Amino acid sequence: xxxxxxxxxxxxxxxxxxxxxxxxxxxxxxxxxxxxxxxxxxxxxxxxxxxxxxxxxxxxxxxxxxxxxxxxxxxxxxxxxxxxxxxxxxxxxxxxxxxxxxxxxxxxxxxxxxxxxxxxxxxxxxxxxxxxxxxxxxxxxxxxxxxxxxxxxxxxxxxxxxxxxxxxxxxxxxxxxxxxxxxxxxxxxxxxxxxxxxxxxxxxxxxxxxxxxxxxxxxxxxxxxxxxxxxxxxxxxxxxxxxxxxxxxxxxxxxxxxxxxxxxxxxxxxxxxxxxxxxxxxxxxxxxxxxxxxxxxxxxxxxxxxxxxxxxxxxxxxxxxxxxxxxxxxxxxxxxxxxxxxxxxxxxxxxxxxxxxxxxxxxxxxxxxxxxxxxxxxxxxxxxxxxxxxxxxxxxxxxxxxxxxxxxxxxxxxxxxxxxxxxxxxxxxxxxxxxxxxxxxxxxxxxxxxxxxxxxxxxxxxxxxxxxxxxxxxxxxxxxxxxxxxxxxxxxxxxxxxxxxxxxxxxxxxxxxxxxxxxxxxxxxxxxxxxxxxxxxxxxxxxxxxxxxxxxxxxxxxxxxxxxxxxxxxxxxxxxxxxxxxxxxxxxxxxxxxxxxxxxxxxxxxxxxxxxxxxxxxxxxxxxxxxxxxxxxxxxxxxxxxxxxxxxxxxxxxxxxxxxxxxxxxxxxxxxxxxxxxxxxxxxxxxxxxxxxxxxxxxxxxxxxxxxxxxxxxxxxxxxxxxxxxxxxxxxx
Numbered sequence: 001x002x003x004x005x006x007x008x009x010x011x012x013x014x015x016x017x018x019x020x021x022x023x024x025x026x027x028x029x030x031x032x033x034x035x036x037x038x039x040x041x042x043x044x045x046x047x048x049x050x051x052x053x054x055x056x057x058x059x060x061x062x063x064x065x066x067x068x069x070x071x072x073x074x075x076x077x078x079x080x081x082x083x084x085x086x087x088x089x090x091x092x093x094x095x096x097x098x099x100x101x102x103x104x105x106x107x108x109x110x111x112x113x114x115x116x117x118x119x120x121x122x123x124x125x126x127x128x129x130x131x132x133x134x135x136x137x138x139x140x141x142x143x144x145x146x147x148x149x150x151x152x153x154x155x156x157x158x159x160x161x162x163x164x165x166x167x168x169x170x171x172x173x174x175x176x177x178x179x180x181x182x183x184x185x186x187x188x189x190x191x192x193x194x195x196x197x198x199x200x201x202x203x204x205x206x207x208x209x210x211x212x213x214x215x216x217x218x219x220x221x222x223x224x225x226x227x228x229x230x231x232x233x234x235x236x237x238x239x240x241x242x243x244x245x246x247x248x249x250x251x252x253x254x255x256x257x258x259x260x261x262x263x264x265x266x267x268x269x270x271x272x273x274x275x276x277x278x279x280x281x282x283x284x285x286x287x288x289x290x291x292x293x294x295x296x297x298x299x300x301x302x303x304x305x306x307x308x309x310x311x312x313x314x315x316x317x318x319x320x321x322x323x324x325x326x327x328x329x330x331x332x333x334x335x336x337x338x339x340x341x342x343x344x345x346x347x348x349x350x351x352x353x354x355x356x357x358x359x360x361x362x363x364x365x366x367x368x369x370x371x372x373x374x375x376x377x378x379x380x381x382x383x384x385x386x387x388x389x390x391x392x393x394x395x396x397x398x399x400x401x402x403x404x405x406x407x408x409x410x411x412x413x414x415x416x417x418x419x420x421x422x423x424x425x426x427x428x429x430x431x432x433x434x435x436x437x438x439x440x441x442x443x444x445x446x447x448x449x450x451x452x453x454x455x456x457x458x459x460x461x462x463x464x465x466x467x468x469x470x471x472x473x474x475x476x477x478x479x480x481x482x483x484x485x486x487x488x489x490x491x492x493x494x495x496x497x498x499x500x501x502x503x504x505x506x507x508x509x510x511x512x513x514x515x516x517x518x519x520x521x522x523x524x525x526x527x528x529x530x531x532x533x534x535x536x537x538x539x540x541x542x543x544x545x546x547x548x549x550x551x552x553x554x555x556x557x558x559x560x561x562x563x564x565x566x567x568x569x570x571x572x573x574x575x576x577x578x579x580x581x582x583x584x585x586x587x588x589x590x591x592x593x594x595x596x597x598x599x600x601x602x603x604x605x606x607x608x609x610x611x612x613x614x615x616x617x618x619x620x621x622x623x624x625x626x627x628x629x630x631x632x633x634x635x636x637x638x639x640x641x642x643x644x645x646x647x648x649x650x651x652x653x654x655x656x657x658x659x660x661x662x663x664x665x666x667x668x669x670x671x672x673x674x675x676x677x678x679x680x681x682x683x684x685x686x687x688x689x690x691x692x693x694x695x696x697x698x699x700x701x702x703x704x705x706x707x708x709x710x711x712x713x714x715x716x717x718x719x720x721x722x723x724x725x726x727x728x729x730x731x732x733x
Contacts, residue, residue: 026057085346093346185296186329187287196248196292197241199285201255205271206237209258212270216261216542217254219481222418223305223359224250225351226395245293246302252286253309260313261545279313286310296329299337301356304330308363315549320374327367331380334363340385350405351398358415360387361422368425369549377438381429383446389422390415411474417485420471424492427463433503458500464493480539491530491552497523498554517562521571524558528578531555535585551586556601563608567615579605580627587631598639602632 031038031046038044043054077094084091201209210233218224233251236243243251259267259278267275286306293303307330315323338344339356348356368381392408392415413419428434430446455461467489475482501520508516531552534540540547559575566572587594609629616623 029055029057032057082343085343186326187291194288196252196285196288197243199281199288200237200240200251201271203237206233208270209255212258212261212542213254216545217257219414220417220484220543220546221358221362222390222395222415223308223355223362224254225355225398228351228400245289246298246300246306249286249289249293249295249306250302250309252282252289253306253313255282256286256313257309260316261542263544283310283313286313296333298333301337301339301352301359304333304337305359307333308359308366312366315370320370321376324367324370324374324376327363327370330363331367334360340387342386342388345387349400350402351400354391354393354398354405357387358390358418358422361390361418361425365421365425379439381425381434382439382442383430383435384442389426390418392416392419412471412482414481416471416475417481417488420467420485420489421492423467423471424463424489424496427466428496431459431500433459433500436503437499457504458497460493460497460500463496467493478539480542483537483539484534484543487530487533491527491534494523494526494530495552495554498527498558518571520558521562521569521575524555524562525571525575525578527552527555528559528582532578532581532585535582548586552582553596553601556582560601560604560608564604564611567608567612568619572612576626576628580631583628583631598632598635602636605629605632 025040026032027038027040028042028044028047030050030052031044034046036046038046042056047054081091081093200206210230214226218226232247236247236251256279259275259282262270262275264275267273267278271278287310290303290307290310293300295303295307298304311323311326311330334340337356339360345353345356364380371377371380391405392413393406394409394413394415397406397413432443432447435443435446453459453462472486472489475486477483477486498520501516501523505513505516531547531550534543535547556579559579562569563572563575569575587597605628609626613623
């Protein structure tokens with residue numbers, strides 16, 4: 001018997017007909033949907049006129065409306081996409097096409113395109129083609145707000161539930177609106193309504209600054225995309241009173257970096273103003289522009305880039321501890337944006353993801369260097385994040401509307417410097433010797449994620465082979481960027497070897513100590529020679545702002561200590577030549593920032609040379625005085641004469657150097673917000689120390705030096721025109 005037999009009633013229980021009271025006749029379904037008056041007949045006049053099927057409302061079983069019926073499907077889809085990423089399976093993400101080509105523009109600091117959740121730290125994405133790290137993924141970090149919003153959700157419940165009202169985006173929005181104004185926390189208050197359009201340079205000078213940035217800064221950092229940014233800057237220059245806040249902040253940051261990258265003479269000849277005046281003007285403009293775009297709560301990449309540029313530009317005149325504190329703010333903003341997590345970067349377009357990745361590496365390496373100078377345990381260069389290294393591709397290969405990231409170049413690109421630095425940083429952050437200095441508790445995580453092979457007790461062998469074979473052998477030393485990359489990379493590797501030696505020195509067996517110390521001696525000489533190469537070459541004149549930031553102080557300490565202990569070492573002559581050449585590169589032109597060299601290193605250099613003279617005299621061998629020793633003796637002699645003359649002429653004056661204080665001592669007020677002077681250094685004789693000549697022998701122990709009080713800004717101040725030559729002329733300071 002067929003189940004579709006019309007003689008069979010679908011109702012298994014037969015009910016006798018009962019008289020029912022007339023039911024209320026409702027409007028048909030179509031009339032209800034059209035919101036027109038229905039004559040309540042069947043078929044109604046409207047349906048007949050429209051030639052549509054007339055369905056009485058009483059024949060439709062009303063179902064409870066489900067709120068957001070696709071929500072569970074989207075959650076499941078996200079989960080499956082994460083699983084695909086974890087297993088390195090290529091696929092087309094559901095929301096990839098909807099990702100904006102630029103960073104989110106928000107005012108409340110959320111910056112997330114989803115209506116239900118912000119970025120969640122997830123597992124590590126597929127490995128970079130530009131790195132050799134292990135594909136082992138990092139543990140997943142859960143989001144407490146997302147977990148709270150999902151606590152009472154029943155995937156099988158299709159009813160309208162009030163649980164949907166407690167959603168992550170609502171919580172974030174409510175939190176962000178608790179305080180209406182937080183601009184007063186840094187850079188003062190933006191309530192003064194400063195018209196920063198008047199602080200922009202004239203169009204001709206604006207494009208000069210832009211070109212200086214492209215020549216001197218962009219090749220080293222690569223945090224901006226020239227093809228897409230240049231058109232926006234040209235358009236903005238035509239109407240500086242109506243520029244998007246984040247772009248305006250970025251433009252002022254570019255001005256600041258352009259001024260940082262040139263010296264006083266070039267600034268006067270190119271821009272017609274002093275470097276100090278322009279720096280004050282553009283740094284103030286950058287502060288105000290950052291306030292205008294709410295930089296403390298931003299999720300905008302260009303705004304964060306402007307903040308990083310500002311901090312880099314004020315570095316030469318800023319105490320490192322103050323700068324380190326402000327860098328902590330920038331680091332926290334970047335982590336909230338998720339630019340350190342590949343799972344979040346994967347949701348952005350390839351161009352935006354790569355620019356954020358480059359910005360993260362720039363910020364991390366900058367923070368690590370400032371932390372090193374401030375003697376703080378930098379928490380940034382650690383294995384707890386999973387951002388990949390910079391992709392070895394040029395700007396022309398990154399396009400706004402591209403859907404897939406381009407393949408890394410097998411040779412070199414215009415991002416080679418940033419690529420090599422990130423490659424070294426990515427390797428170092430997993431090494432035992434680096435974590436010994438920063439956070440030893442993270443060593444198990446680093447070794448589990450990226451185990452390194454020890455060759456002759458060192459972790460650096462595989463990295464050196466990688467850098468040389470994969471990158472440096474393809475570079476042309478006649479190209480300025482390639483020349484800078486070659487010698488910076490080799491110097492950086494030598495520095496890593498030297499720091500690794502310091503980490504292991506206490507555990508080296510006694511019978512191997514001399515060999516290890518000799519190897520460290522060789523690495524220190526190599527570091528000094530590499531720094532001299534890039535400091536004296538005309539190819540790198542525009543990159544001096546970066547070179548001066550990495551003064552090779554550890555190499556000086558290691559070399560002079562070895563020369564004191566082994567004055568007749570086979571490496572002695574090479575060492576003295578390396579010291580002399582590097583001194584001429586950094587100190588032949590006097591600057592106020594030479595105080596550290598003359599207070600810490602100069603006495604030990606003289607002691608090392610005294611030991612060499614005594615040893616040569618015993619052997620009856622003539623010895624020529626190195627240039628660095630002659631320079632130091634002349635400077636100290638003239639300083640002593642100037643100090644004695646000043647004391648005789650003005651006995652009532654007070655010389656700060658006569659006070660008893662820890663050495664070295666610097667004073668720098670330049671980090672005050674609303675500063676009136678950028679340099680802030682008024683002493684005409686910053687390194688005067690009448691008692692320096694004839695100091696008792698000083699044995700420099702790197703562990704006993706007060707690194708945090710040291711003035712690291714060697715060579716960064718505007719140079720005076722006086723040259724420290726040996727012509728017999730009296731030097732004026």
